[in-house]
């Protein structure tokens with residue numbers, strides 16, 4: 001019997017009400033590519049529970065993360081959660097954090113992890129889907145450890161869009177979405193942040209054997225032809 005997991009985040013947060021509260025706490029949760037666990041129901045019977053399939057989508061600013069995520073959504077039915085989009089949306093709905101988020105984005109910094117994780121967690125919990133692309137997160141070791149600590153979850157796979165700096169600069173400066181950070185001054189700061197704080201996370205997942213490196217140079221379709229087989233390979237297993 002398949003049941004959808006209502007929340008991925010209850011393994012380390014047993015006070016929350018969710019079917020996951022019933023998953024044994026010592027169970028290794030998101031094994032790479034595993035999407036089902038055996039869990040006892042209220043009457044003690046073991047049943048299959050569908051666990052969320054989480055893909056972190058990493059890469060420098062302008063490397064094409066968002067563009068490729070849209071293609072993955074179209075072809076493979078994932079739900080796309082962009083950390084940057086969630087933060088930008090928060091500026092219009094949360095007066096308390098509006099200035100802090102905008103200032104951080106403009107300075108090319110990283111918003112405190114607890115807030116970003118909370119936004120991602122909320123978006124996953126309110127989704128009916130079980131396949132997620134988390135785009136632009138984690139951008140620092142602090143992001144990564146906060147996600148693991150707060151949610152108890154780990155990504156199944158991590159995509160890294162590898163793009164030369166001059167190409168990223170070219171793309172960001174012609175993005176034309178009216179973003180606060182699409183200017184040369186912020187971009188220089190963002191590239192420094194990427195090298196200092198984000199690359200260590202990419203190396204971490206590489207050492208863990210979870211990283212899938214994609215050459216981000218080429219047309220959007222050429223890049224997607226490298227991405228497609230990653231998801232095609234696991235499509236049946238994560239259905």
Ligand SMILES: Nc1ncnc2c1ncn2[C@@H]1O[C@H](COP(=O)(O)OP(=O)(O)O)[C@@H](O)[C@H]1O
Nearest residue numbers: 061062063064065066067171174175218219220
């Ligand atoms: N392969 C590509 N070649 C040229 N331009 C691209 C490519 N992929 C994306 N772009 C463009 O570059 C800009 C940045 O892409 P985006 O997907 O927003 O990157 P990111 O989310 O990594 O910052 C956008 O204007 C997008 O249309």
Ligand SMILES: Nc1ccn([C@@H]2O[C@H](COP(=O)(O)OP(=O)(O)O)[C@@H](O)[C@H]2O)c(=O)n1
Nearest residue numbers: 061062083084104105109110111136137139
């Ligand atoms: N995990 C994250 C993601 C984004 N952000 C902020 O949001 C900005 C824009 O992120 P984004 O993912 O939309 O940017 P792109 O890489 O798509 O250009 C970042 O430069 C950070 O200032 C953050 O603080 N923490």
Ligand SMILES: [Mg+2]
Nearest residue numbers: 065066082084
């Ligand atoms: Mg983006």
